Amino acid sequence: MYLQEFLLVALVHLLAVMSPGPDFAVVIRNSVSLGRHTGLMTAVGVGCGILIHVGYSLLGIGLIVSQSIWLFNLMKWLAAAYLLYIGVRALRSRPQEPEAHSQGAPQLSSGRAFVQGFITNGLNPKATLFFLSLFTVVISHDTPLSVQAGYGLYLAVATGIWFCLVAMLFSHQRVRDAFGRMGHWFDRAMGTVLIGLGLHLALSQWTGRSDPAI
Secondary structure (H helix, E strand, O other): OOHHHHHHHHHHHHHHHOOOOHHHHHHHHHHHHHOHHHHHHHHHHHHHHHHHHHHHHHHOHHHHHHHOHHHHHHHHHHHHHHHHHHHHHHHOOOOOOHHHHHHOOOOOOHHHHHHHHHHHHHOOHHHHHHHHHHHHHHOOOOOOHHHHHHHHHHHHHHHHHHHHHHHHHHOOHHHHHHHHOOOHHHHHHHHHHHHHHHHHHHHOOOOOOOOOOO
């Protein structure tokens, strides 16, 4: 009965999740620099972060946040500050000793990698606007709450799977070796990207419209 609506939700989400954004940058950085396990844990964190947006969208809190300029700006500045924090840490990366590089010792625990992905997605105000639009425009108000919750669970799982695939691709040894030739400059390049995303987010004006990059 709700198959057509579900397919529309899945299509819109697919186009959104494939758009480059903070989640994409963090997963790639952790996968290339720290390996597959760290990349996968970051991806799982991103997927679980989706549940935050789903939760407040179902409760109607997202509408309140979107209509309150100071609340929305607070979320935006928190997200920007976190991206700047991660970016600065990456930018300050130093060359590794050959022995340390060969051992491949993790520099980020599984828990911290998960939290990093979770916070990056959970604080993303553009994801807030995306899910607000999704649950108010694409999904009918007549759709039962249980069905909407099912959509939300699918969105979280699908997001996690997508970023796990991204993590597996960029943590492949050949890919890591290719980026590894850049040494610590890759970390610095990704740090610059994250700082740029943070500054763009902090300085962007609120328009009340969703951005496809989540």
